[in-house]
Amino acid sequence: MKDQLFAVIDVETTGGGINGNRLTEICIVLLKDSVIIDKFTSLINPEKEIPRQITALTGIDNAMVEDAPKFHEVAGKIEELTRDAIFVAHNVNFDYNVLRNEFRELGYEYNRKKLCTVRLSRKLIPGLFSYSLGRLCDSINIPISNRHRAEGDTDATVILFQRLLSLDDDFKVINSFLHVRSRQATLPPHIEAEQIQELPESPGIYLFKDRQHKVIYAGKAINIKKRVVSHFYDRMSKEYNLGQQTYHIDHETTGNELIALLLEAECIRKYYPKFNRAQKRPGPVYQIVSYTNQRGILQLALEKTTKKRESIGTFYSRTLAQEKLEYLCREFKLCPKYCSLQSNVEECSHYSIVSCEGICSGKEPVHAYNKKVKAAIASLVEESSTFVIREKGRHFEEEAFVLVKSGQYQGFGFIDTDAQVSRIDDYEPFLKRQPATYYTHKILSNYLRKQGKPKVIFFEEEPEVPQQVNTARAEMNAAILASHGTLSLFS
Template sequence: MKDQLFAIIDVETTGGGINGNRLTEICIVLLCGSNVLDKFTSLINPEKEIPRHITALTGIDNSMVADAPKFFEVAKKVEEFTRDAIFVAHNVNFDYNVLRNEFRELGFEYNRRKLCTVRLSRKLIPGLFSYSLGRLCDSINIPISNRHRAEGDTDATVILFQRLLSLDEDYKVINSFLHARSRQATLPPHIEAEQIHSLPESPGIYLFKDRQHKVIYAGKAIDIKKRVVSHFYDRMSKEYQLGQETYHIDHETTGSELVALLLEAECIRKYYPRFNRAQKRPGPVYQIVSYTNQRGILQLALERTNKLRESIGTFYNRALAQEKLEFLCREFNLCPKYCSLQSHVEECSHYEIVSCEGVCSGSEEVETYNTKVAKAIASLTKESSTYVIREKGRHFEEEAFILVKDGKYQGFGFIDTEVQVSRPEDYEPFLKRQTATYHTHKILSNYMRKQGAPKVIFFENSLDTEISRPVARAQRNAMVMAAHGTLSLF
């Protein structure tokens, strides 16, 4: 190992995400052991405009690179210079991936073993406030000049790497980082491998946090460890940036994927993490609403909205909502015109529904018709059932449960399998209350459509009695409700 070649590298780029970066400058210092053998440095014409904020940072502008070689002109030199060498850089994944993408643009695969001086420094010089190159060099008295230029940063990284080699004379740490099964080379610079090793291989949620322990991403997984590691193998710009800003990883096991989904939705609502895109805003829904028209007729209508408000029923696509309106129309002998199933007609003439008893033609009293509409609305409201979903717990002697009362999500909890429960109230002492939202509503609706009754205990709704008991009718009504996505949020 004393004769091992190391290529210490720093690159400057145009910015614009890891996949859109083009080189503007490169410097490579070749070491044999800790001895400097050679150096290569060059500006590179990126073949695209350099943004002003990049010029402000590096000092490299478009005029400086106009006559510089393009990457294909120096690619052979870079390949030969780093051949048989271990690729070393401060935050190595950035430099390595940018350079590899440049080779891919030319149709070549560039593969080298790599070492990260950020991760090595955290291991061999623990306890520092910051491991950015500038602050690290200040902390251990390494001179650094011409900052944010490839040669200046490379020269400082060479001295840093020589210092690290002196602290690891038997190459024990370096060899562990280079081991084929080691995740050290793929992990982001600020995450200790021990954090990954300690993650469970079971369902739950995980939280990526920044230096100040602020949640920047929340996710759910069937296998927490596997899912977390997959973020670091993803070469998308967003995933790379997420890794660069992650300093801490927290997790919570749930035993159940359904509970993990609900808890993830709660974390996104609570923390509004910067890197989460989904579930930050409610999507469009279709709601059945009622109003009294100019004739005094109680009319049903369908509204598409992004804001959930009190309604007769909420649905996630128009077809389900219209199907429910047609069902009410037939079941209670309502008028298609006044159920918004027909428009611009004096009297209803629906191609299929012929149950209207004449309110549109004046042959049925408005008061009589309104009584039927009120009964239809009441029937839909009754479909907001009380039920408990039972799922796998976090260990063998426990079950997870999700409680829904009168159609409104209450939260989840865990209960020992030996505990006897027969009423919704029995679950209350074990309940972790959560906020019912558009997303929890949708999660539960989708689950009920897919899973059905086997894992669900339904209870008869009653505001006047203390005891609620499982009954077949409540199951049947609730399954109709679930199939149409009419869980209540109110």
């Protein structure tokens, strides 16, 4: 182990999630026997715009990288330098996955053993207040300059790693971090032990791929490594066949279960893996819709559908949808007959709703009744809130977020814990956009019911609504607007 080569690496990127995260700078320092034997550093042209907040953090702007080499021009050098080395970084999964994805864009698989100086520091230098690179270096008197630039952060990480090596001179801790668990040694025939060794023990998703790199199974896990290994020790024939057909395993960490669930749903929708059974077909939803009948009366009705359609409100059970209709009837003095709560009657005679003011018997003018219906519709639209759910990030220096605008899921992202965000637009540069589907809405619905709203930040934002709803809003009393603050989609 004394002659082992270590590549200490730091990268700077454009931000925006792992898949869309492109390199803007890289620094590699090679160590053998704790001595620096080589160093490589370079700006990288990411072939996309660098967001302003990233420039504010790193100092790297579009002009600086305009004439820098593109990744494919330095990929060979990076591969050669790190070929026989263990990949070392502070929060190693971030740097490793960004670099690995750059190679995948070129059609190559980049696989290295990894060591995380955060985890090593926690083990070998326990009890510190913080293990972020800056605070850790301050705590143990390591000089660090040119922060958030690849070379500056790498130089500091090198000194940190040299100290960690001196604290583990028999490599007992390092070997334990590199060791593949004995249970993981018995693997399907086409899986290399290194593929299991690379898997993190943190929340995220994993993809099983066949010989042609086609996704055959997508799953989510709170502990990716543990969940992947469990597939190979399941005696069911489906799991055995899955193992026999798996040649490659990819993963993406998310830091929390919510984003893992959302990302799993998107992978199943996108790849339609043959070993996945759930989530391949959308389940039914119940939608409140409106239409004008032959008398000119604006009616509300329930529709059961498996397709995404325009509606006033969407619910995942008939009971919830009917409860909402009954609430609207009482709150806005509507008629049960014209809210689909009664049928085949001349005049309403609902067992519990007696607030109808006579539209069904001709006692109430149609225009006055329609005005109340529009107010009820507007109240539901008001419930389609804009909000952000804040969750744990992939490491302790970042937070994850899920963005919902006007009741519609927009996607998720990761943001530095020190970043200043006060408006909904501040999240946009970090957002990885995702399609809203039946399953994403159901996942968020279940999350809000179970978790409540302690991690939810609501924003004032006008949703786009039909003209008649805008007109109704103008006529509504402020008290009505103030009395509805929940998201109708998740009612």
